[in-house]
Amino acid sequence: MSSAFGDFGPLTERRKAEKARQQKRRIMIAVGTVTIVAVLIVIGAAAIAYTGKSSSEGSHKPSKASPSKAKSGHSPSSDSESSDSSPSSDSSSSPSSSDDSKAPAAGGDLKAVSKSIKVMCSQTDYTDACEKSLGKAAAKNASAASPKDIVRTAVEVIGDAIGEAFGRADLILSNDPRVKAAVDDCKEIFGDAKDDLNRTVHGVDGGGFGKEDASYQLQIWLSAVIAHMETCIDGFPDDEFKAKVKDSFTSGKELTSNALALIEKGSSLLSVFKGSSKRRLLGNGGEEGSSSSGPKLDKDGIPVWVPEAERRVLKGGGFKNTLTPNVVVAKDGSGKFKTIGEALSAMPKVRKERYVIQVKEGVYEEYVTVTRAMANVTLLGEGSKKSIVTGKKSFADGVTTFKTATFTAQGDGFMAIGMGFQNTAGPEKHQAVALLVQSDKSIFLNCRMDAFQDTLYAHSKAQFYRNCVISGTVDFIFGDAAAVFQNCILVLRRPLDNQQNIATAQGRADAREATGFVFQKCEFQAETALRDAAKPPIRNYLGRPWRECSRILIMESEIPDFIDKAGYMPWQGDFGLKTLWYAEYANTGPGANTAGRVTWPGYKKVISKTDAAKFTVENFLHAQPWIDPTGTPVKYDLFT
Template identity: 40%
Template sequence: MAVNKKGALIGGSVILLVAIVAAVSVVVTHNRFATKSAAPSGSTNLQSTSRSVQAICEPTDYPDICESALSKVAKNTTDPKELIKLSFQVATDHLRQAFQHSKLLSTAARDPRTKDALNTCRELMEYAIEDIKTSFKKLGGFNTSEPAKAVDELKLWLDSAATYQETCLDGFENTTGDAAAGMRKALNSSMALTDNALAIVGHLAKFVDGLKLPDVLGRRRLLSDEEVEAVKQKDFPAWVSADRRKLLSIPPSGIKPDVVVALDGSGDFSSINSALGVAPIKSLTPFVIYVKTGVYKEKVTVYRNQTNIIIVGDGATQTRVTGSLNFIDGVGTFKTASFVVMGEGFIARDMGFENTAGPAKHQAVALLVQADRSVFYRCQMDAYQDTLYVHTLRQFYRDCTISGTIDFIFGDAKAIFQNCQIFVRKPLENQQNIVTAQGRKSRQSATAIILHNCTITADPSFPPAFHAKNPTYLGRPWKEFSRTFVIQSFLDTLVHPNGWLPWLGDFGLRTCFYTEVDNRGPGADKSLRVKWKGVKNISYAHAQKFTVERFLWGNDWLPSTQVPYIPVLLPQSLPERIH
């Protein structure tokens, strides 16, 4: 009997999900209660529910909190899928309680920086609640034909919810009073419960892997030399018109945008924010904004409900959005960005983003991105400390230029940079340069910063004479489980032989995951790299898991953008090979 691909594993999404979750539950329950006799046939459901809750909570890092929270809402259910849903629900409920607490703290706060931090917390907690709800919805529509992908989708939105809570607490740096301690206490339970939900979903993923289900992407293959620059082609969604399909491969003069922005009055609007103001809400079709040459001095925000926005400029050095908000002048890092992207499906081409605050002003973000399936093609991001905040969700950067000094690519997204030029600028007299500061706080999280086929070199403002005095490192662990991959990239002489730099003392040195695979250039020699437990050597085959195809599931959504990408690793390097 013929079946389609989506029905090849088992007919019916819910049936397989329940079967998988139930199997996980049975295995864990068996391990935990193997020495106990079966309950008497006439006993109440309470014992069965308790054991089911304990089984679901077994793989979590906070089992006591998990069991306590679920036991209060589980009633008589032993359905593992229902218990997983409840784990999402209790995390949301505790977030709402923390949100209310932040409002009370804000009323009492007198320090302006503390008030701003609490206001930011409320905003971030709203995002966290939304994203847990999104993950909850995806649990109900679990795609059994591609279970590994479905599990990744669940974790994606839980990861972002966890990051928003951590970002809330980050905002209390240099604040006075006890609001920071109060907010941390208020978020303790919701952060633990969000982490527990990640662990439960992660355990589900391990079980799926153990089933050895057919690989829906087909066998992992390596690109031949002839295919290296080829772009995988797929059918486009029906709503993507022929003009839209060509959008990112034609010059600006050939584009038919929805609106035009021009400083000289020749467009529909003179500001980008004004153009965004007429964009449809939650659009399923692209809304194209063409921004003519000019320096746009405005803080631009693409809001969450502004989906599928495409912004095209005249070139990354010709069309620039600039700002100068910074930490030293009293603005929290999260609020310093010149350009903020929150709307899913955002694409930028030939645009420049900068923060001109300068190195003495410390944290000053040029671009902040927390939009799923966001793409930046031939764009440029310039600042000093904290240039590019890859905050959350899936992000892809192709043929971009990023410049900065300290932690200038940072955040907790699933972000891949491909064929990008990374320029290290001259820092202040007593500073060191650090390219990345990845913010993965939990071992359950699936996030990472990945540099693939990129170049790390010195900006012309940073000549070799200063490289020894102001050394440059690939990254440092901003959060305990920080994870960064440098793969098949060119590392210039300025990269310090140690490679990686501690954050503070031994924080994160055992728990981070830093690796370099198949790199080249004078800075790629790993013989003198630091010997932390968290600095790993992985194989070329293992690194295939951290490619556009697998890590971002990019084959599902990148072809329709017409942005070129390399789906898997390039052929392994030979001596003197140039990729």
């Protein structure tokens, strides 16, 4: 007769049972190991041509064996004058105690390492470059045979390739001031690229490989490395120098793409080995679900690394009443500093809490950079039309687009609340950036960005915009960030008579990048001057592909009738039309009808709710750990 207390039998019985369970566990581990070996053998034999993400997830991969196709040398620095033909990261998590990233029985043998490399490189888009670079490294260290070791090496070899490319750019000699300016930009950008590569290596070492959220962070950093390379190229005029610099970065971009593929594939493969049940990851082709790799939480459910000042922020707003400023900036002299730049310069280099700068009402004519060393800075304004930073640098005045920004945010965890950012150069000055953002896990709440061409340069990494107003004309939201714009208003202004308005120009250059622009619950509006421009008529578009794999989703938004029925316009010829990924979901308004939209292979028209859900704040940005502690109002899933 069975008893409810059967597990509490004599000690000897329990020991016997425990021995039996241990024996059973050993058998299961042995079977599991054999299974893993069998899986790897099958993968190697089949030489799987990994197709990356499905079309519904916005991925298209180039041919494996051939070098990168030459992409258009244009950037949002090109006018639209023709017709339609014209904080701490999750990577700091400790490695799994089971060490499931180790490859089976490599034994330090070079032949075994070569086989492992061949198997893993079969998952990349540039197989030859992968095998050659990793094989060369393996010849120096045959003991590094685990998937984790191979991924680490795949990231390290990028440094050599891009170091050589940036070095060549640095050696360019020219009397052309634009070329000189481009060379100077490349010197600065090389430092940014090295920093993001180092962070990626440390992330892999810290257990980032094979863990869902941490792997996403690695992908964000590597995507930024590609953005840095493209930015260096963009600065050069369309001449022989640009062609040479672009060619020199081919190897670096291919190796970065391969590293992205290995991290992406490694995450999903190890998830299968663990037997965990997970959801599909948005736009990355992996699996997502609740993972133990997330940040450690305290008793209040807040990540332990969040500064104390930020914990006091009330959810849903109330920022002015809950954030205590460290310093006050006031143009009238009533604060400690008269400029934002002075307040940043006085910021302690070592601090535990978020640095809050209160910016009193006033128009601040200054060019500000929150450097990479300045993490967790908050600008607390008194309103986007009251606390304003303004400048007027422009491409027409001989400045590279990258350096025209009035305000540049680089340090991780940057926040701006109730601030205005302007570039008043005017449409005749062409590219003139108001705000450039390279800050990872950055948040802009109740802010305003006003300019004409190239207003907001969402350059790279993860960014969130809530309740913001962004105005401009040509490509006025551009860059290669992973950015979600929620409850924002996009205002199209009157451009030059020979121009057309294009709201977005997203710059994802490689299908493996974890980047793209998502507009959720936004509204497109026309400035009065644009509405009154009956002659000549101004055509208005939602976007165009700046790079070959440009990715944009507009969902649950209001699209008015002044948006052209085609919706989107080409960049130049058929560039990117097959490899871009543009889609819409649950939009409203007279301009939301997709019947007259473009028929490009890359345009997906209206996607399903399941596919749209892959691009919410929660799924596309993995943002809850870094948005929640700030009290920023946010909708993590779909509104409809």
